[in-house]
Amino acid sequence: VGQDVTFAAPAAQVTVEGDPVALRRMVGNVIDNALKYGERARLALRSDAGNPRIEIDDDGAGIPETLQLRVFEPFFRAEASRNRNTGDIGLGLAAVRAMVLDHGGEIRLRNRKERGLRVEITLPLPQGA
Ligand SMILES: Nc1ncnc2c1ncn2[C@@H]1O[C@H](COP(=O)(O)OP(=O)(O)O)[C@@H](O)[C@H]1O
Ligand SMILES: [Mg+2]
Numbered sequence: 001v002g003q004d005v006t007f008a009a010p011a012a013q014v015t016v017e018g019d020p021v022a023l024r025r026m027v028g029n030v031i032d033n034a035l036k037y038g039e040r041a042r043l044a045l046r047s048d049a050g051n052p053r054i055e056i057d058d059d060g061a062g063i064p065e066t067l068q069l070r071v072f073e074p075f076f077r078a079e080a081s082r083n084r085n086t087g088d089i090g091l092g093l094a095a096v097r098a099m100v101l102d103h104g105g106e107i108r109l110r111n112r113k114e115r116g117l118r119v120e121i122t123l124p125l126p127q128g129a
Contacts, residue, residue: 005040005041005042005043007045008043008045010044010046014047022102023103025096026099026100030093030121033092034056034058034060035058037058037117043057050125051122051123054121055118055121056119057116060116062112064078068109072097073094074091105121105124107120107121
């Protein structure tokens with residue numbers, strides 16, 4: 001779709017277990033944000049002691065630490081986003097978090113040293129792994 005998105009595949013195989021539709025929406029929502037607020041999306045899939053971890057980085061302004069919990073609230077949009085005509089209403093991250101928790105995972109935000117936001121989604125070890 002002509003957007004600046006890359007994916008760094010892991011060296012070793014990483015197994016992610018979950019509902020494929022939810023996983024796609026989960027990652028898709030975060031990529032949408034990275035493109036809208038951070039110009040590009042850089043994805044990496046890693047293994048954190050066997051737990052699959054998906055990192056999505058961008059090159060935007062990041063999110064002030066004081067708002068990093070609030071952006072998960074339904075309808076919350078940071079000031080700079082309110083007058084953007086993105087057609088979004090602030091439900092993306094609330095839905096993403098619900099899907100992550102539904103999979104027994106965790107989601108964290110952090111501002112990157114360089115600039116931009118990093119979204120880290122860690123999912124549980126696949127059953128039988
Ligand atoms: N990658 C990002 N960089 C900077 N701000 C972001 C990023 N992702 C989300 N945000 C902020 O968090 C708010 C909530 O995100 P989200 O729930 O996806 O709602 P929206 O519908 O506004 O995209 C956004 O309005 C924006 O202010
Ligand atoms: Mg969004």
